[in-house]
Amino acid sequence: MAANCTWDSMDVHLLRVLHALLTECSVSKAARRLNQSQPAVSTALRRLRDITGDQLLVRSRNGMTPTERGAGLLEPVKIALQQIEAIAVRQVKFDAASSRRVFNIATPDYLNAVLLGEIVARLRRLAPHSQVAFHSLGPDYDYARALENGELDVVIGNWPQPPENLRMAPLFDDEVVCLMRNSHPLAGRTLTTDEYLSAEHLVPTPYAVGQRGVIDLHLARERMKRNVVAYVPYFGLVPYLLLETDMLFSSPRIFAEHCARMMPLSVAEAPIDFPKMSFYLLWHDRSHYEEECRWFREQITTVARNSPALQRTREASQDSARSPAGLAPAPAFAA
Numbered sequence: 001m002a003a004n005c006t007w008d009s010m011d012v013h014l015l016r017v018l019h020a021l022l023t024e025c026s027v028s029k030a031a032r033r034l035n036q037s038q039p040a041v042s043t044a045l046r047r048l049r050d051i052t053g054d055q056l057l058v059r060s061r062n063g064m065t066p067t068e069r070g071a072g073l074l075e076p077v078k079i080a081l082q083q084i085e086a087i088a089v090r091q092v093k094f095d096a097a098s099s100r101r102v103f104n105i106a107t108p109d110y111l112n113a114v115l116l117g118e119i120v121a122r123l124r125r126l127a128p129h130s131q132v133a134f135h136s137l138g139p140d141y142d143y144a145r146a147l148e149n150g151e152l153d154v155v156i157g158n159w160p161q162p163p164e165n166l167r168m169a170p171l172f173d174d175e176v177v178c179l180m181r182n183s184h185p186l187a188g189r190t191l192t193t194d195e196y197l198s199a200e201h202l203v204p205t206p207y208a209v210g211q212r213g214v215i216d217l218h219l220a221r222e223r224m225k226r227n228v229v230a231y232v233p234y235f236g237l238v239p240y241l242l243l244e245t246d247m248l249f250s251s252p253r254i255f256a257e258h259c260a261r262m263m264p265l266s267v268a269e270a271p272i273d274f275p276k277m278s279f280y281l282l283w284h285d286r287s288h289y290e291e292e293c294r295w296f297r298e299q300i301t302t303v304a305r306n307s308p309a310l311q312r313t314r315e316a317s318q319d320s321a322r323s324p325a326g327l328a329p330a331p332a333f334a335a
Contacts, residue, residue, distance in 0.1 A: 010051055012081075012084055013044070014044055014047060014048055014051075015077055015080055015081055015084075016034065016081065017030065017034065017036075017041060017044040017045070017048070018048050018056070018073065018077050019074070019077045019078060019081055020033050020034050020041075021041070021045060021048075021056070021057055022056070022057070022066055022070055022071070022073065022074045022077070023074070023149070025057065025063055025064045025065060025066065026063050026064060027041050027042055027045065027064070033149065045057070052069065052073070054067055054069040054070065055067050055070075056069065056070040056073075057070055081286075082285055082286060082288075082289075085286070085289060085290065093291065094291035094292050094294075094295055096126050096127040096130075096295060097126070097127065097128070097129075098129060099127050099129060099130050099292065100129045100130060100131075101127075101130050101131075101292050102130070102131045102132070102133055103123070103130060103131070103132045103133070103153050103292075103293075103296045104132075104133045104135060104151060104152045104153050104154075105119075105132065105133070105134055105135065105152065105153060105154050105155070105156070105300075106134070106135040106136070106137050106141070106143050106146070106152050106154075106155045106156070107134065107135075107137065107155070107156040108137055108156065108157070108158065108235070109136060109137075109234055109235045109236060114254055114255070114258050114307075115254075115303060115304065115307060115310075116134060118303045118307055118308075119132070119299065119300060119303050120132055122299050122302070122303055123299060126299070135152060137155070137157075138205075138233075143155050143282075144163050144165070144166060144284075147166060147282065147283060147284040147286075147287075148284050148286060150286065150287070153283065153287060153293050153296055154281055154282065154283045154293075154296065154297060154300065155281070155282040155283075156171065156279060156280070156281060156282075156300075157279070157280060157282055158213075158214070158252075158277050158278060158279045158280070159213070160213070160214060160217055162280060162282060163282070166282045166283065166284060167282070167283050167284070167285065167288060168280050168281065168282055169280060169281045169297065169301060170278065170279075170280050170281075171279045171280055171281055171300070171301060171304040172279050172304050172305075172310055173276040173277065173278050173279070174252040174253050174254050174276065174277045174279065175252070175253050175270075175274070175276055175277070176214065176215060176250055176251070176252065176253075176270050176274040176277065177250070177251065177252075177253045177256045177267050177268065177269060177270055178191065178196070178248050178249070178250055178256075178267070178268045178269070178270055179238070179239075179242060179248070179249045179250075179251055179255075179256040179259060179260070179265055179266070179267055180242060180246075180247070180248050180249070180265065180266055180268065181242050181243050181245075181246075181264065181265055181266070182264045182265065182266050183264075184246055184248075184266065185246065186199060186248070186268070187266040187268070188266065189268075190268075190269070190271070191268055191269070191270070191271040192271055193224075193271045193272055195271070196226070196248070196270065196271045196272065197224060197225065197226050197227065198227055199226075199227060199246075199247075199248045200227055200229045200230075200245070200246055200247045200248065201226045201227055201228045201229060201230075201247060201248050201249070201250070202229070202230050202231075202232055202238065202241055202242065202245075202247040202248070202249045203228045203230070203231050203232070203249075203250075204231070204232055204233075204235065204238075205231050205232065205233045214274060214275055214276075214277050215250050215274060218272070218274050218275060219272075222272075224272070229247065230247065235251075235255060238251070238259070239259045239262075239263050239265055242265060243263065243264070243265070250270060250274075252277050253267070254310060279304075281297060281300060281301065283297065
């Protein structure tokens, strides 16, 4: 194909279209992602083909697939857009008080009742015209891709092995404890390892395909196995299931203490020395230099450092470490 244009004709708009096309491998999907019409993206693709002298994308059985030249351009285009974004963002100072930005965050749902309310309260105070949208993490949700394409600004996670291609900042550490109803046969005393392993366990459904939590990884390494009798997809259901059964639920202390303050549930120390659960913030390079996103990340880390809920959890952890019986103090609960 003879090129009718030169690389001087390439602008930021065409770079964004090229990145969307090479990522989505579909004109219609790229158009939706860019909030443009399909004919406009098709026109841009023709210009890109003229400029590069290559088809870039060709039809295949499953839609469209990049040519060798097209596939080779994806990473350089991605880097170029990041550098352009960094230059552009630094020209404008972010004003939280007047921002109407919608911030998107995905978290494990056991943080919903504890930290997220504090995050929203802080945003309402500092950026009253902004909005925050919370997204659920699940096995079918590709959060890494959502961060890359801008659907999400940040993710809070606690997987033992976070993705290496994402940026990360630590938030806080929490320990594993056991939650059960007050009338459970094992409530009110120190658990042994045998009692823990043979008890009936309620276990959360994994948040991501192939991800194993701190508890399961540690038990597997120690060649131990607990008696799992039920899986639950939402942490909000956990206390209600525990109230009706003799199941144990192993969870971060922040979640267990919160439930025990609200309902007739008891928290016991785990008899196995599980590693701490490390919670962290994840984001993609595409938003690393954006002032709005940087400010949003700073608000989350500030809440994590100063959260009253986390402070109560730390104090409970210190009290249980000093307790001879190894039991957390029985918290009050709402009637």
